[in-house]
Amino acid sequence: MPCVSTVEKALAAALYAEGDDALDTAASLLAADPAADAELDRRGELLLRGAWERGWQPEDVARLVRRDLDEAHGRLLAGLAVAESAAYGDRLPPRWRAQIAGLGSLGPYRADRFTRATAVLELYRLLARLPRIEPVGPPPGGAPLSAPAPAHEPRMLTRVRALLAKAEATGFPQEAEALTAKAQELMARHSIDEAVLAHGAPSAQEPSACRIGVDAPYETAKAVLLDAVAGANHCRAVWNSAFGFSTVVGFEGDLEAVELLYTSLLVQGTTAMTVAESAQRAGGRKRTKTFRQSFWTAYAARLGDHLAAVAEEVVTGDLLPVLATRELAVTDRADRMFPETTTTRVRGATDPEGWRDGTSAADRARPTGPPRPRLRGRDG
Template identity: 75%
Template sequence: MSTVEKALAAALYGEGDEALDTGASLLAADPSADAELRLRGEEFVRRAWERGWQPADVVRLVRRDLDDTHELLAAGLITAETKRYGRRLAPRFRAQLDELAGLQPPRSDRFSHATALLELYRLLSRLPAIEPVGPVPGESLASVQASPHEPRMLGRIRALLAKAEATGYPEEAEALTAKAQELMARHSVDEALLAARTHSPDVPSACRIGVDAPYETAKAVLLDAVAAANRCRAVWNSAFAFSTVVGFESDLESVELLHTSLLVQGATALTKAESAQRAGGRRRTKTFRQSFWTAYASRLGEHLTAVADDVVTPDLLPVLASRDVAVASHTDRMFPETTTTRVRGATDPDGWQDGRAAADRAERRGPSPSSGHITRGRRH
């Protein structure tokens, strides 16, 4: 049995620090084991792809459960392992790799380095199978569709959302975000009409979007609202801090762009709301923030859906209905065991009012705090 095999047997199948120390001591004392240890790490990464994981999923989980050093080690392993596939990678998978480019782990002594690697390998070896959202690296890309967003259209949407994030005027941010949603909705309708006229084989696909703590429940509700407004469905996996969004490719890209922007806008608005709370002599609380995000998600869902619905005329309903059915069917195939769960409503009136005001300054007086709902995938 090689040094690496002995170290992995001790660290991966044991529990606690003592097992890790045993494995790390073996590796630290044997520099000749470094190459084999690296290859075993790449093997764990490859198994993660086969179980449905993608680079962003792995890095997000490592960041949550371990620390920055492990995140950098994971990025290095992922980059090394995927070199073997050349260009045989789906566009979304390749884009995730590009975000990892240039990340390097810090230098450390051999024992510390071995310990960190074994902690990372322990996590990777225990990843369960999850629903795949794309081909495994190296597989045929024949069924993978490129984004149908026109570069000019995508540029306009990005520019509108960037302005919404940067402006200090809430009414302007709302107007810019609404315009971006309108462009997204019109493009979605155009894609549906084109597919119907040309009898395109276009079918729904899926992507995963991280839903990070704190206040992840409210953020998942926000993502669900953005997905619904853009004719997609979102399924939240709370155990692994992501939602899987199912829809047609152009709509998925819209959801990713808009959700990211709304999180930035929401965080900025929350900071301002908390400053106002302090100025008024009131304490900031976790309940206030939770209520803020819940109200923010609720109001934006109403607003975005209304903007999208304004684009749809009665003659378009049959075409869009067929795509809605396709998305629902694809979601049911991917997630046959989902449940719809009501989430706890807002309990801080100030947080609720500030959250709604952040989503829509034109309507300060909203309905009373209420609960929402979210679709959850099965726990693994």
């Protein structure tokens, strides 16, 4: 009869069992057997590889670890991901490589053997239970990339990054709005230039996809904001509320712009909400969840109108057929990835002051009619 290793016994006891008793028993087995450490690490790499093959990427897993576990598990995940990806060499796409590098910045996790074994098993339990999701690219380890990644980002993105950094840093709301509008204009013009260059010429470029985290709290309003940013930049966004991300489909340059602008608008919105809450407290009102929810809902809805208007201003009639061709390609890719989605009306803006301050933060210069945000998401 074959001998069952310590790791096999521990994983059999802990991975699929509920409660802490089985976990404590398994951790005790591992803590008492230092010779099992190498095999335990190998099993972790296999579990992580299985997650990649089911459509997950490093930041996707890290997001769930941050939400459901804690920093110790994040450090363990970083070590696993760096070790598991080391053998792929140039077969790691740039976006994947950047995610691995971000995880590696956490540093190693150190603890006594029992505590460490417990954390390892909790992480492995999460990895083993990850379901299959829509892939946004092949798992690492496929064919080498056809061309090396550029050493520097496009000049347009460098300029946009600088504009948005100024918008985040300024204390003057009108200046932040003007800087953000200029950034959106640059991104729109760049997207048009790319479309014109590709139009009528043979090209292997097709729409791709990436996932962008949509974190609690007020994640519904943040998903609306991301949807608005994506739409203004010729992309489609589909929100997965269960796992805390939206999948954005579009051409690569547009995807980078969407991620950059969305992140900046979150920073600007948080800053504006903090200022608005200070004013509320000065007036004798305490902070409330309904105020913040209404603020974010109004902020996202009004910015959607504003970004769309800025993007449309740079489009002339002769460019419409060119852009329509690209947008059809994006829609086709999104529909193939997500054949079943739902569109729901966003509710929850019940605080008049929060709605007023959120609207003002998004667009002080050009008020429009009451927006009605809608959001695409996965069925189920």
